[in-house]
Amino acid sequence: MQEEQQPEAAADPMSSSEAPEDGPKETSSVSQNISDADAFKILLEMKMKKRQKIPTLPSTVTELDTEDGSKVYVVGTAHFSDSSKKDVVKTIQEVQPDVVVVELCQYRVSMLKMDEKTLLKEAKEINLEKLQQAIKQNGVMSGLMQMLLLKVSAHITEQLGMAPGGEFREAFKEASKVPFCKFHLGDRPIPVTFKRAIAALSFWQKVKLAWGLCFLSDPISKDDVEKCKQKDLLEQMMAEMIGEFPDLHRTIVSERDIYLTYMLKQAAKQIELPRASETEPRQYIPSVVVGVVGMGHVPGIEKNWNSDLNIQEIMSLKRHCYCHPCPISLLTCWVMLEDRACSKRKGTVKGEKKVNSWISKLIMRK
Numbered sequence: 629m630q631e632e633q634q635p636e637a638a639a640d641p642m643s644s645s646e647a648p649e650d651g652p653k654e655t656s657s658v659s660q661n662i663s664d665a666d667a668f669k670i671l672l673e674m675k676m677k678k679r680q681k682i683p684t685l686p687s688t689v690t691e692l693d694t695e696d697g698s699k700v701y702v703v704g705t706a707h708f709s710d711s712s713k714k715d716v717v718k719t720i721q722e723v724q725p726d727v728v729v730v731e732l733c734q735y736r737v738s739m740l741k742m743d744e745k746t747l748l749k750e751a752k753e754i755n756l757e758k759l760q761q762a763i764k765q766n767g768v769m770s771g772l773m774q775m776l777l778l779k780v781s782a783h784i785t786e787q788l789g790m791a792p793g794g795e796f797r798e799a800f801k802e803a804s805k806v807p808f809c810k811f812h813l814g815d816r817p818i819p820v821t822f823k824r825a826i827a828a829l830s831f832w833q834k835v836k837l838a839w840g841l842c843f844l845s846d847p848i849s850k851d852d853v854e855k856c857k858q859k860d861l862l863e864q865m866m867a868e869m870i871g872e873f874p875d876l877h878r879t880i881v882s883e884r885d886i887y888l889t890y891m892l893k894q895a896a897k898q899i900e901l902p903r904a905s906e907t908e909p910r911q912y913i914p915s916v917v918v919g920v921v922g923m924g925h926v927p928g929i930e931k932n933w934n935s936d937l938n939i940q941e942i943m944s945l946k947r948h949c950y951c952h953p954c955p956i957s958l959l960t961c962w963v964m965l966e967d968r969a970c971s972k973r974k975g976t977v978k979g980e981k982k983v984n985s986w987i988s989k990l991i992m993r994k
Contacts, residue, residue: 665902668808672901675724675807679916683722686715690926692933697914698896701725704923707792716795716920720802723916727895728803729814730796731888731921736818739793740800746791767823772838799920814891814919816884816942823945824883828875837873883942885928890937892919892929 662670685691685701692700703719705712720728732739763771803809826834898912921929 663904665904668902671807679724680722685722686718688715689719690930694893694896696898698898698917700892700896700917700919702919702921702926702929704926705795705920706923708788708790712795713798716798717802720799720806720918723918724806725809725918726899726915727810727812727917728799729812729892729895729917729919730799731815731925732796732813733815733817734813737813740797742791742793795920812891812895814888816887820943820945821880821884825876825879828879833873881924882928885925886932886937886942887939888921888925889929889932890939892917
């Protein structure tokens, strides 16, 4: 997919023309004599002075450089974490970025204004109409998976008392305070991820994953969320994920690592300074970018940073991505659900607790 086809910006939080209404009016006559290029340079100089040459950054930030001198600060987060929100705010304030890139796509941009009440309300109001709409938009299996994941997110929200994506909302707010800072959506469209993930799983893997999502009930604490920011724990969880669902790891994690890296590198291109006239030579300066992603993506971004990336392959959808489940698969799922309801056993079936725990941690850090 070409760059221009990507939703690079969800919003441009601040326009250079914005100014407080109660500002000093006596400067208006002077400002009229300043060209746009000069005004841009003045504001840029003010921004540069505020930008810390040696920023004090949280331990969750990874610094990356481009060949042309641009800098990218990747903030690794847990999606249900108060400390992650503080890390994002601190990083943006310190480096005064030109672009902020978040791990969202155009289909999830509503998360920027989502709160706990909205998420719980949406989860509780999952009805036949919403299910049919999800299936119509994404296909049968992807639509069902989307509804199940919403239920899981609602479960975690209820446990922790906060909605996911708080760090993205903080990034949006802080970006609006930085002059000329653009806000980019850096994640692969979620319908593509869902369809490629479902197509990569075997029938029994789909049943196992759906089973874990349906009966997710493990308690989750804020300490559990913060542990998801520890790299050693993440490596262990990644190993578990690869063992349980290797193809799911490839489509949900590894491919998105590539996509996020590509979008971060696109955002980190040099900035062209405005010219007073067409005869002036073009001037470029290195850019500063802040990326806000789940901690689980940081190792993959580091790994792919110096590679030549092509996202065409990971954006393609094969014909079997749209297949419908056969009657026998629906019957099997129904029998399993009925058996679960009738057994009235305490605890979990063999392997279920492990899958539940893995799913919870995956959502918190992704």
